[in-house]
Amino acid sequence: MSFRARIDVHQHIVPPVWADALAARGLDSGGWAIPAWSTSSALAMMDQQGIATGVLSVTAPGVHLGSDADARTLARAVNEYCAEVVKDHPDRFGHFAGVPLPDVDAAVAEAAYALDTLGADGVVLMSNAHGRYLGDPAFEPLWAELDRRGATVFVHPAQPPMPLLPGTPAPLADYVFDTTRTALNLVLNGVMTRYPRVRVVLSHGGGFLPYAAYRFSGLTSTVVDPDRSAENVLRDLKRFYFDTALSASPSALPALLAFAEPGHVLYGSDWPFAPQEAGTYYNHYLETYPDYTPGQAEAINRGNAEALFPRLAAERP
Template structure:
């Protein structure tokens, strides 16, 4: 069937300077190799997968690789590279700006530059930065500014502060765990309650948050904060948005759709770190799932993202794409 192309909120960019910085330090993405990337390669993939626009972000380990000064320089270079890609093809690309946490002052400065000068579509945050999770009280000024600007924030997992399972790259298990961990940290530290104007997208269907949300809500009110009842915690957990990257499987997709609020599920591919074959597999399940509410599949493909990214709203910026 033909319909307006998808908006992919979980698509990665690999700026050459960033890839070089990782290579110089012997780093990769949690044991996962850094793939080649080019705008033309991304567009070719999108044309094959029924994607009109990819909102690009740098993946783990982000831009704070060692010192604060180097992180500020790398964040600026990464964001300017992404802005140039978008400027050349605004119909096919958007981008989330990277910030050099845990340096909060530098992160605030980069948010201002990226949103006001580069016109980024939002901000990407790693799930933890050198072991510090996103509900850390020291990060409060950043959340306050993101809330003031009504920013869309994309949370991408990083390696948690523990050894990886032997022979197991972090994307296989640890990334799913760390997304869940930082989401719970944001809720239990009150960030989601205090800053209602921030729209937070969790990668990979929120890890195992949808599956375990009622467990979290019930136990948190007993063991963490007796002043908050189950419904309070659950309400904050339901504020999150979720992408479908590596998640639209026969078991995970029903759980995600059962938990997420209407309008809170967004299409994601995780390309090029997830191979195109994975995109084909998960797209098939997205397209053939038999229990959608009327209009829900179109909302996941595009409509829900249009609400978060106003410049992408309206008719598809490219021709309708065959997404069979």
């Protein structure tokens, strides 16, 4: 971009209280080290990468690290820290609030507090909560509350409930698998049909969902659930939004743009868990893609996010 315009919907924050809680438990992000973070380093990266505003979120493993009680406390501390960062730089940052799934009652309460009191721009859910995927019937009260509010939900992958491949941290391979798994679980369990007002953003171009969508629709309608048409399955799969983090490539971008509904592709960086050099690498492909329709590049970089987050539209540079 020739001016500072991008809205980055996939930008992470590392609150000290969260980093300390992970360290105390010997945890990381699926075999990926927790990087340093500061407001000044985030702003410097954004200025260099053409990003006007970053919507901040904590990454995997989220805020539920053990007991329900500890998770409630950590979620509140993380969300209040994020809200302070946004308050200090309202034109540069937004945030998705973490909620302590699989504690459903606490997740509903924290979502309401974050959206009503802290002014969060949405909530972030991990793709699985201690092995339970987002279409789990027990999570229905949370989806009902988010739908009632017309909330935006950012789904970030987590380590799936299986051992890591030797020498292969989860963000390298397993995260794209787990994003796809939870998205399909949401569709097959009817969540995307029952809650049409909630907007769900899938990380990393939706994993391999755009590439495999017609596999899912064709086999569901003929084998898994013959009472459901392929068109019905595709309709729900196309309700998702997708960010471009680590996914703006010559092979992934054509599949993503061919599948996603107009207005459903958003810019993402995944910084600082993806270093700035990675952002530059994928930005090059995003900026040089030869087959955009008129206005499509500008919409991906900013316009589509403005539609999801009207507050940020008012901050146009």
